[in-house]
Amino acid sequence: MGAIQLKAVEKWFGDVQVIKGVDLEIHDGEFVIFVGPSGCGKSTLLRMIGGLEETSRGEILIDGRDVTPEPPAKRGLTMVFQSYALYPHMSVRENMGFSLKTAGAPKAEIEEKVNRAAAVLKLEDYLERRPKDLSGGQRQRVAIGRSIVRDPTAFLFDEPLSNLDASLRVEMRYEIAKLHQNLASTMIYVTHDQVEAMTLADKIVVLEFGTIAQVGTPRELYERPANLFVAQFIGSPKMNVMPCATQAGEVSLAGGRGMAYSGARAATHLGIRPEHIEVGPAGDGAIDGTIDVVEYLGADCFIILDCGALGQVTVRVSGETQLAPGERVGLGFPAERVHFFDADGLAIR
Secondary structure (H helix, E strand, O other): OEEEEEEEEEEEOOOOOEEEEEEEEEOOOOOOEEEEEOOOOOHHHHHHOOOOOOEEEEEEEOOEEEEOOOOOOOOOOEEEOOOOOOOOOOHHHHHHHHHHOOOOOOOHHHHHHHHHHHHOOHHHHOOOOOOHHHOHHHHHHHHHHHHHHHOOEEEEEEEEOOOOHHHHHHHHHHHHHHHHHHHHOOEEEEEOOOHHHHHHHEEEEEEEEEEEEEOOOOHHHHHHOOOOHHHHHOOOOOOOOOEEEEEEEEOOOOOOOOOOOOOOOOOOEEOOOOOOEEEEEEEOOOEEEEEEEEEEEEHHHHHHHOOOOHHHEEEEEEEEOOOOOOOOEEEEHHHHHHHEOOOOEEEOO
């Protein structure tokens, strides 16, 4: 079992509060990812769960047991860090089995668990090599294997792919996704990379200045952000957000044309994803803009437009587009794709 619950947990460093009363429930077998900007408290929260940081207030429960005062060794968790921290003088086999050896496990048990972990991680051919003879991705797999042999209640990952280049990150994302499918263990993963979050997570926890901005599946966060912060943090390119005014069943944009509005309260901001904007002749749609830059990415193009008082707007279109800088175009906002936010930044459903 690997159910983890946080009850009003807080973390203070002197007079500075970095975790501000977080409540969270993680179910057994879930892959949960903490994301947020630098300084939001995601690594601190992970370290509190692992027992590497003391919890100032609140409770941390693992399978219903309060582990808040317990040291890391008694929590049954294992942590994979950004740094591999492998012993350079030991082979892969010795590195993976070292924690079991120091715990006094029988040699036969160590060999069985190391071989099983190596099979899961496709490391059978590297067991007798030293870390210096491995690639970055292979070293990270060894670090993960060192955790697997301990048969933990849950895995904690603290930005494990940050030291890898782009191609290895893609490869290791696949390896970690397959690992979760094979082990069906609870995994909590910290990253600043939203691509990792969107592709790996069952559930994403978006943190903002020590509080939870929203919890949900990747699809829920992308399609139904609860507030402006989540709307602009999740998604690449980020959601276009522009000031608006609502009155008498209509929303108006500076220099634009009126649109119908049926929200329950007044909206101050309109948001729309780049791929949901329709491009047409100037004078059509909600607003007009002048193309500043066309970023060609192969299958897609990002069109960045100057929309006057509304600022820059980014549109995602097919890579086959013939649009060019300097053109004046109209931008349509399909009603079912538009998001509205109030003066407090909260989504209006």
